[in-house]
Structures are given as structure tokens and as C-alpha cells.
Amino acid sequence: MSQAQAAATPRRPIECGVPDAKEYMHPTLIKNFGNWKYHDRPRPGVLHHVSRTGEEVWTVRAGTQRQMDVYTIRKLCDIGDQFADGHVRFTIRSNIEYIVADEKKVAPLIEALEKAGFPVGGTGNSVTMVAHTQGWLHCDIPGTDASGVVKSMMDCLYEEFKNEEMPNRVHISTSCCEINCGGQADIAVIIQHTKPPVINHDLVANVCERPAVVARCPVAAIRPALVNGKPSLEVDEKKCVCCGACFPPCPPMQINDPENSKLAIWVGGKNSNARSKPTFMKMVAAGLPNNAPRWPEVNEVVGRILHTYKTDARPWERMADWIERIGWPRFFEKTGLTFTKYLIDDWRGARANLNASTHIRF
Amino acid sequence: MSQAQAAATPRRPIECGVPDAKEYMHPTLIKNFGNWKYHDRPRPGVLHHVSRTGEEVWTVRAGTQRQMDVYTIRKLCDIGDQFADGHVRFTIRSNIEYIVADEKKVAPLIEALEKAGFPVGGTGNSVTMVAHTQGWLHCDIPGTDASGVVKSMMDCLYEEFKNEEMPNRVHISTSCCEINCGGQADIAVIIQHTKPPVINHDLVANVCERPAVVARCPVAAIRPALVNGKPSLEVDEKKCVCCGACFPPCPPMQINDPENSKLAIWVGGKNSNARSKPTFMKMVAAGLPNNAPRWPEVNEVVGRILHTYKTDARPWERMADWIERIGWPRFFEKTGLTFTKYLIDDWRGARANLNASTHIRF
């Protein structure tokens, strides 16, 4: 029972749920709701949608840091009031979108945004904002930070955000632990622990629901045990795959380690159904140091993959489509990454990821 | 210790292994061994191979019943001696092949074969001989016969064997139990039991190695039990998938049933790497009666699938390629077969066979 609840004269919540979007939508969007006919992109960062009635809207998209102080938000609001009819929306990737019904408003709006330090772009075949998670700033289990990783990446990808020079849109995600709240993406940077959890046996008994923790382990490496008299948990380090799944339910099983919590890079995740069916991303590099505050090694590899994709892929090929065409041997060859035994699947259903054919590339 | 071994003055075997094929090969094959340049098919049942030296051979392929009496074999030998230089070979599908170095020998050879009742064909995009197993004639676990099934099928497919009118070669297999010694094929007809084994508890103890039997069950439905005093085995009929895997190691667990051992039909198996990677066949029909001696219901369905494939597939599309193009909804629509819940995979790795996309056909 927290103080919050104890506090003062308690107010029953109004269970209002999700508000009606139309309360906040730009009037021209409401007027043409469900009646849009097509769109084009006059320039990077700008979408131009035309309605069946002939009405038009221009959307100007700009990047933000997602983790925003109220001053930044107010600044964005000022720009919205001054240049964009006082309406904004945010994308799933924390980009802000200003919608205007008058083409003349586009140029000044862009100027204002750039002047205030918000890059305009992220549309079409650009590299848009990285899907951003919590990390050290707020999460209780992170192996690294998220805001810093994203900031350092976007600094490197700034020009790619502002231009549309990729074969197709590029969606990147990062995640500060193996859980990966960031999700599947063309390129993902994810913590990969390399050592089993270090257990503080004094705390386990009080802090952890032991059966629940045992149940969380994907490889059944955890068993209850008495350690110097106290009931605790033991990990079979031969079996342990260092996933960290035991850590959230049992913080005394510390999985994070400054040296041994490394970063891995994944490619070829695709959620859209365009052309090929959605695909999961595959691990292609690992062992990269958790090198705060700017993670140069990670950014070097990400940059290399993006550069290869940019020069080698054909128009409309997403990362997954491109690799599907050139094949994995060429992918590793062209990116200069090394294929090691760790990249050969041995998880359930692994056989589906083995080459059950003589389709071989020389 | 069998009588055979006890018998007379035992002779130590000569462990000679596999003979050198060249002892038996046609001389022109030996002369041009590894030096063939290309081939064509002057007519169904005839292959014409040309060597880099310009030498040529004609291969005439004819169907046999596989299960041959010595008189039939001698008849084939007579034909070989009279018309084909005394050399023959057999294909993996029990077709006989006569190789001649002189084109003039082809026509009389064909005539002799056909006169003797051996259909000439089975080459290229024909329906060749069914891969043949044992069944009642010899096996110890069959749910049906093989020779009879194959004979009745080939009677129906006789014209398709003698002509090359299919989009691509068609390979069919049958199997007289769920083990399927016949293997993957474009179309396979396989026993599918529908009731758990009926156990003769009096015999289990003496006949079966109980732990071994328990280990054979793919769904762990078998447990050791005492039945009226005797050690025996018990089957959890809720779990049992009626696969019959327990029957070979434990004959008292009778899986075969005149009524409930049905036939299922599978399509789209492909071993070759041509175009697409090799694929497993998929179950598309079941519940067909084990209707000896001619299995008309089975032949009706097989005929319908072949007819649809013949009329709808494009040149060089194997059964699997064709279905891949038109999609499973169309396959069931066009063949008039019914898709039931039993065809939805729920075995390990089943998720790979579910539709993880919005790629949907209406």
C-alpha cells in the first residue's frame, strides 16, 4: 500500500479510456477522413496527400529526441501555433508531424523547425528515427542506455534522415537488454550478455519467487539450492545461454556486466507484407563493446551495413529483400562481417534455418 | 541360432561387397563414360544421349511390375539378347532400360517390348512408375498391399506413362504403412491409421521390450502397466495419434484394422533442387477406404489431382511449383478437395506452417 494511495482524500478515477482522436485532429483531416486518394513526396520530410474532393494536406515530419523536456515540447508547440494551425501528431518512431492545408506554409515551417534544431526528414526511403527504449535512464534491467545509443546513432545517420537516398525505407531499433522492446527492424542493435548471472545468494530468498524464476529459464538451467544455509538458486553454467530472463523476476541474479554485456547486430526484420511475407531479423555481428557514451564500434558496423545496402540493393528492396536476392554468403562477403558458429541456429525449429538443399553459392 | 547357420559345412562368406559396375555396363557407356554432351527424347520412353566424341546411345525405358517371377525376367533377358546387345539397367523406379548404340535397333526393340506386354514410356514429363513397397506380400507390419495398389494405379495411369503430356515429370509413391518406405513424391498414397492400437496383453510381456516400445511413441502415450496380473503396456488413447510406431517393436499392439486403417493422399514432395529447394509433401485428403483389390476411391482422387495439375500447371512446374504459384486455397478449390482442421499442422515446428502474414487469397 503506497503513500500515493494513502494520500489525502482519494479521488475515484474517471475511467475514460482513450479519447476520440477527432478532438485533436487537424480539421482538414477530419473533413477528408477516409477519403484520401493518393500522396507524393515533394521533398524529403514532406508528404503531400490529395483527397478525392481535391483538398490537399502537406505533412512536415521532423525528428525529436523522444525523451523531451517540457521546454522542447513547448518549443514544438510554438512552432505549431505559428506555422501549422496548432495541430501536430507523432509517429510510431517519435517523429513529430505538422499537417498544413496550405502549401505556402510548408517552407516557413521547415525553416522554423530546422532553425530550432529539429531535422526535417524521415520519410520514404530515408533512414528514419531509431525505435527508442529506456535503458539506464529509467528501466530496472538495462544492460546499456537507450537515449545515448539513439542519439549517437542519429548523429551518424543525420544526413540519411534528411535525405531519401536509400533503396527503400530503413527502420532501425535498439534495445538495452535481450528482451528487445524495440522490436523487429531492418537493423537492430541489441544487448547480448555473454556470461551467466552472478547470484547474490543472501538476497534470493527474500526477493525472488523461486519457482517462478525457475520457470522463466528457456533452457531449464536454474534449480533451487541451499547456499551457505540459505535457500537460493543455482545456475548450471554449461546450459545457461546468458539471456537474462531470470533477472527481472529475480534482481539478485545480476546479468549485467560492464565488460561482458556486449552488443549484437541483427538485420532483415520486416513487419510489412509488401512483396515478401514479414520476416524475423537475423544476428550477423556480436561481441561489440558497450562503449558509452558514443558506441563508436556499433556505429561503425551499422554504417558499414547501411553503406553496402545503399550501394548494392535495387529500388524498393528492403534490407530483407536485398539479402534474399544476393544470398547470405554475399552479404557477409560484401559487408566484411564474419560468419561464425554462433550464428548457426540451434534453438527449437533450428532445422528450418539450415540449408536443406544443394542451393549453394560459390 | 537358426537352422541355416547350423546347416552342413559352413562356408565363410566372401565379403566382396559391391561389384564394379563396368563389369556389366554396355560397352558404349564405358567408352564414353563421363563424356556425354547432351540428350534429347526422340519419343516418349526413348532417351538419346550424344557423347563429346559424337558417339550416341538410345535408351529405351519400359515399365515392369517390379515383383517379377523368373519367367518375366528371362523374357526381358531374351528381348535384351535379341534386340539390345544383351545389356540392361534398372531405374530407381523399377523401370528397365535397354541401351543400344544403333538407332535402327530402337523401333524393333520397342515393338518387342510392347508385344511382350511391357509399356514403353516413363521418361520426361510423363507419369512414371510408382515407387513400390512391400505390403501384405512380404512385410510384417503392412496396413495394405503395395503390389496391388501399384498395379491398379498404373492401370489407370497407363496412357500417362506412355505419353509425355504432363507439365513436368510426375513421381508417385505409395506406402503400406505410415512409415512410408516409398518416400517423398509429387503424389503419395499412404496408410493413415485412425484408431489406437488394440493390445493383446497376454503376449506383451514375452514379445516386447517394454522400455524400447515406450521410447518409440512420438507423443509419449505409452506407459508400462500391470494388466490382469501380467506386466503389459497401456496406451493413453487421448494422446495417441495412431501412427503405428509401436507396432513393429511390439506386434501385440495391433494397429492395423480392416475398417479404420484408411488411406491418405499427399502432394508436393520434391527432392530435386531444380528451381525451388526440395520440399516435403503435404497431406491433402484422407479417410479413403482400404478398398482392395483395386482401391477405386484412391485412384479417383489421384486422377483428379493429376488432371487438375495437367490442365492448370505451366511447363516445367512440378506439382510443388504449381501449388506454390496458385496457392493452397486455389489448389483445394480447383481439385474439389476439402480442407479440414486435420490438415492444420500441430506437430513440432507447426508455427512455420501457419500463415504469419496477411498474404491472403480471396
Added chain:
Amino acid sequence: MAKDMHETPNLDELETGPWPSFVTGLKRLAKDKDYMVDLMGQLETSYKTRKGYWKGGTVSVFGYGGGVIPRFTELKNEEGNPVYPEAAEFHTLRIMPPPGMHYNTDILRKFCDIWEKYGSGLIALHGQSGDIMLQGCTTENVQKAWDEINVLGFDLGGAGPAVRTSMSCAGAARCEQSCYNEPEAHRVVINNFLDEIHRPALPYKFKFKFSGCPNDCMNAIQRSDMAVIGTWRDNIQTDEPLARKWFAKHGMNELVNDVVSRCPTKAIQLKEIKDLKAGESVSTVALNDTHCLEIENRDCVRCMHCINVMTGALAPGKDRGAAILVGGKRTLKVGDLMGTVVVPFMKLDTDEDREKLVELGRTILDFFADNALEHERTGEMIERIGLVAFLEGIGLDVDVNMVSQPRTNPYVRMDGWDEEVAKINAKKQQSA
């Protein structure tokens, strides 16, 4: 107030570079709030030691079980006191956004004022599940902040083993590809599960997501337990002026390489107008006076690609609705799972249609609550019991569109085959 800033050499490096810097924002907040001075102290420590220092706990608002993510510092000195006492508590309120994340500046300013008053002043727009995350608040202020937010007409989102906050794409509001009313479907569904959101009592989390078409801009297939993804049943629509315009601009090579040859099922073909094929399942549109596109809609799997490339010239059909996929999740314990089709198509035009969607969600959620193991997601549950058992549990008929291919193994008990076939054919005749 005036607590001195701590040294933050690591964080300072994140003020360089062109991308907007969250550190600059933190510093600005720290100017007026010791709370943030110490928050930066702890964060800088994490950057030095490469360790996180937050632990969870229980904090909630009166009347709700979830929606607040409590954070207490674990960075203590020898005496066991917080090294950065001002920031010893740093809880987050998850607030559900309007569908499509539309705002006016007025409401955003109100959020800012409230959060400046009771919280850290740090707001994430948005969390990966879509929440407005008001990050950094003391236990004491959680209720106060909440009281003022709630009256703005906003509600807390999900956390823990509960229905979670949802997201819907721009959709009908600003996208020509929209196949249903996403914001309305989103609102109606979520607002029918508020009890399950506010009072966590499920085996594990359950997420809805709403994408207006198969482009799936919400990543619904991979990131939600129940994905509502727009699609259509009839023929692709065409618009000749826009088609001619596109062709004039892009030419034959782009048409062939970027459109025709990228169709996954070769349903779309380039034809000379003279040998056009007619037929009720065929869509055609002229590109110039000699050539045109021909689409055999029975082969089209609604992947969106050609429509994406030739937006407007090609468009989803008129008979629109959504496909429902169940079981998507991220990787924990079993590895990633994609949602798979359980309803190939349902209409979502009317309130009645949306009511049916709510009922389906209810049925699935109830089945999940009754049958899932503790900390098991829908996808894991379906993998354990099999799709058919799940479909029977929720009363849906099987459809061949639910599979990528029929089973490749014989391991199924099928003595009910004949009855099943009879049932299905009977149904077919009724509907025929």
C-alpha cells in the same frame, strides 16, 4: 532552487552532434529542479560504471492496479543512503494517447504544465507501446499529477499482466491505403477492456494493435497478441489519369523492374491493350495508348507493393475490412513469434461490425485468461495447444488461408475426417 550540477563528462559528449540532444533537455530541467540535478548524477554514474541503478516496487493510483512504473534508486553509499537523494524515486505514469497520436498544442501544453508542477518535466512521446510516458515523479506526487491529467480526459495505460495500451496508424485520417476506421476501432476496442487494463489479472500481458492495411505501419503482426490489419476482398481499384501520369514520369523500365517483377505471385502483368483479358476478377488500367496493367485479383495476395509504388493509380478495393492475426510477441523465453491468421476477413464499417470485433477480442481474452500458463503469451499458448484447439476454443471455423501449407507429418488423430468434411460441405451449401 540551487543545487550545483554534478560533473557529467560522459553525458556532456551527448550534447555534441546535430541530432536533438536529450542531455541538453535534462540540463535545462536541472536548472530549476534539484530533482533533475541528481537524476543526471545517477545517469552519469551509469555511463561510468555501465550499470543500471533502478529497481521496481509498488506504486499505484487510487482505484487502479497498474499504469505506473515505479522506480527507486539502488545507488546507495556505505550508510545505505541514496547517493543522489533528490532523485531516489523516479516513477513513470503511462498515459494512453489518442488513436493516431493526434494532438493540438493546447493539450500538449497542459501536459507540460502538470508535469512541470508535479514531475520531472521529462516526457517521452511516445513509448514503444504508444503511451505518453510522464517520466520521473515521486511517490507522493503520483496521485496529484494523475488527478489533474485524468480530468483532461486522459486515462492511465497498461502495465504488468494486463491488457496494454494500444496504437493505431495515421490511417483513414491521412492515408489513402486505409481499409477501415482505425481510430474508431482502436477507441472502441480499448475502451471495452478498461477493467483489464487498470486491474492486471491476466496470465501475462495482452496487446491489441491496429494497422489500416498490410503495410502494417504499427508492426501489429509482430508486436501484438491480437493484430487488426486492414485488407480488402474485391478487385484492386484503378485510376487511369494517375496511371498515365505515373508511367509518363517513371517509364517502362521502372514499371517492369519496380512493379511487375516484384509482385510476389505474378498477379500483375504488363499487357498490350489489344490482348487485355476481361473477367470479373480482373483489374486493368491503361498506362498509355498501347500498354496497360492487368491484375488477376484471384492471384493477388494483397501485399500492397504495386499499390505502394503507384499510389492512387492503384488502390485497395471497395469491399474493405480487416484480417485478424493472433500470437505476435517479442523474443522472451521462446524466441520471436509472429501473429498468424485466425480471421482472414471481417467487415469493420459499422458500429455493429466493431461490436463483433470487441466480442472476438473478449472471447480470445477470456480463453487466454482461462488457458494460458503464468507468464505465457497468446502465441506461446497456441504453440502449446495447437491452433485447432485454439480455434475450437474460441469458436472459429478453420480456413485454408490460416496456413502457409498443410501439415507435412502424419501425426494427427483423424477418425473424425468424414464428419468434418460433411459439416463443411453442409455449411458451404447453406452459404451458397
Added chain:
Amino acid sequence: MAKDMHETPNLDELETGPWPSFVTGLKRLAKDKDYMVDLMGQLETSYKTRKGYWKGGTVSVFGYGGGVIPRFTELKNEEGNPVYPEAAEFHTLRIMPPPGMHYNTDILRKFCDIWEKYGSGLIALHGQSGDIMLQGCTTENVQKAWDEINVLGFDLGGAGPAVRTSMSCAGAARCEQSCYNEPEAHRVVINNFLDEIHRPALPYKFKFKFSGCPNDCMNAIQRSDMAVIGTWRDNIQTDEPLARKWFAKHGMNELVNDVVSRCPTKAIQLKEIKDLKAGESVSTVALNDTHCLEIENRDCVRCMHCINVMTGALAPGKDRGAAILVGGKRTLKVGDLMGTVVVPFMKLDTDEDREKLVELGRTILDFFADNALEHERTGEMIERIGLVAFLEGIGLDVDVNMVSQPRTNPYVRMDGWDEEVAKINAKKQQSA
């Protein structure tokens, strides 16, 4: 002899129809052999009751443990005596065929004579594993028949938990696609494992199969534990006269629809001669004076299709050999498994090369013998322990051609990453 024929109404029906009838053959044998009269009696009973009546047992020849499939009747009367006493024993001898199943009529006649003398006179050419199956023999005659067969230079095949009889395709003897000497590889490998064939002592059966190219006419990938499948490393060879001939006969539509558009990786393209691309990985051939085919061999996955269609005009390269795949099996217990690549390419030109192949087989077989559970096939074993553990066990380096894609899950312990990368790069530099 003169035992009357039994009534066989069911079997009689199988004498009708155009396909050669095994029943007619059985009847012919029954003319001279009561043995076959009774065999037909039992078989007819099976057709009536839809039940099999054979059970196994132990019968073998002196010095060997396997190779004979014993069959004793279970069809008994009240007194427990065989209903068809003459055919109470019906054993089969499995005899290994010559590679490619080549014979001359002389040797076939010898088999016939021996089997007429000691056996039923019924011979299967061939069993699904390739054996000459001499079917139907009494226990007493097994050894006698064997003694005469053995001296012809033929040996017993495999049965039980042993290395099994093998098959190889027509291959080099009569096929332009052949990429190695199949009959010789087959003979050398099998004759190095005779002890494992004749004295069953493995956890379960182990099969080798030999196909000369990726068309895999022996179904090796799906039906053998160790598949040796021919392929090549260098560029596809071309022959202009044959290419022009093919094109003249088949024309442009067939070229585009049947060849170019069916290439799984779009490695083969139709080009106008003027914009032909050069390069050491490119194969080209003219079809007429304006058009030609261009193949980027680095994109070619050696599927064989274009070569199959344009046999001779296109052909496998000069640098030929084989890929080795391990783990194929049929469905029992786990469901079907395909073999998967463990050696992307090895030369098989010389005796030394074949010796290496034998050694590889030996290593794999030893690992199988030591690590497989009882009644577990290689494929099941690899699935249980993981491909990497298997590769390390048999001392093979990993290669990206062994996978269809890298892992999609993070569940692997990888603290050895850096060392692995170092090792691999070191190797690369040596070989470079």
C-alpha cells in the same frame, strides 16, 4: 508338383488391365511350386481380411548378422498349424546391386536359375534401398542360395541397425549432368563399410546415397543419412551451336517463360549481344545474331534448371565435385528430415579424393555410433545436439552455405566470439 490352386477371386482381378501383372507372375510360378500355391492362398486371405500375416524372426547366413529378412506365417488354424503350410516361411535375401543397376542378361539369368532352384522364383528389381530382393525362401535354403550367389561376386545388403545398401544414379555412365564418378564413389565407400553392413551394431540404420548432380535422381537429400550430391564451383559451360539450335526450335517465349523467369535467383538474363557484360564470373552464349544469355555465376545456386531445359547448350562447369548433406530420413517418430549441407564442396576426381570421402563417412559413422541414442537417426541426433556440436565432433569448419539464414533468436552462449573471429580470419589469410 501338383497342389491345386486356391480360389483367388481378389487377386484374379489384378490380372486385368494393361500394366504388367505380378499376379500372373505368381500364378506362373505356382504352376511348378506348391510353395507359391500356398503363398497365393495367404495373400488372397490378406486381400479378403485386409490384414497382413507375416512376422519376423531371426534367420541369417553363416558369418553375417544381417541381410536376410525373415518371414514366418501367422495365419494358423485352431490347432495352431499354418493354414498354408507350404509357405509358412518366406524369407528375403537382400543382395547389393552394381552401382547404377547395370546388368548383362547372363548375370540376371544366373540369379533366376539360383532362385528358381532354392527360392520362390520371385525377385524384386529393386527394393527402395536398391537391393536385389530375392523374395521367398525357406530357412533351410537361405544358406544354400547364398552360397551360390556369393560366388557370382555379389554380397548381401544391409538390414537392421547397420549401414544399408546404397544406390547411385546412371550418372557418368549415361548422363551429361554427372559431376563426379558416381559408380566408383559408391563402390569404394560401401566396400569400406562392409563390416558395418554385415554385422549390425549401430544405434540405428545409416544410409549413403550418390546422385551425380543437384537433380538428385536418387532422392539422396531426403532418403539418406549421408548424401553425396554432385555440383560444381566454376562457371556454367556453354555451347553456342546447341544454344542456337535450341532457340531456333523453341523461340523467345519459351526461353523467357521456361528458362529465364524460372531461375530461382535471377542469375540468368536475356541480353542483347551489344550490352553483354564481361567478367570472370559471367557465362554468356549467343542464341542468334542479336540475343544471348548471360549468367552471373556468383548468383547461381547450381539448381540445374536452366541446364536441364537447355541440355548441352548449358552445362555444369569444369571444376566439378560434390556437396555432402547429412541427416535425411523418412517420417518415423519425428517427422521427415532433409539432409542439410555439412560440406559445400569437395573434389571427387582421384582415388585420394575418394579416400577423403571414405574418411569423412568413417568419422561421421563413428560419431553417430558413439553419440546417437538407440533407434535415433543421424538427423534426429543432429537436431538434438545442434549442428555446431556435430560439426565440432567430426572436425569440420562452419560455412555460411550450411544455413538458409543465421539464427533469429539470441539463445546462444557466445563469449568465444572474438576468438572465433580471430581464428577464422587467420585461416582466411593462410588460404589467401
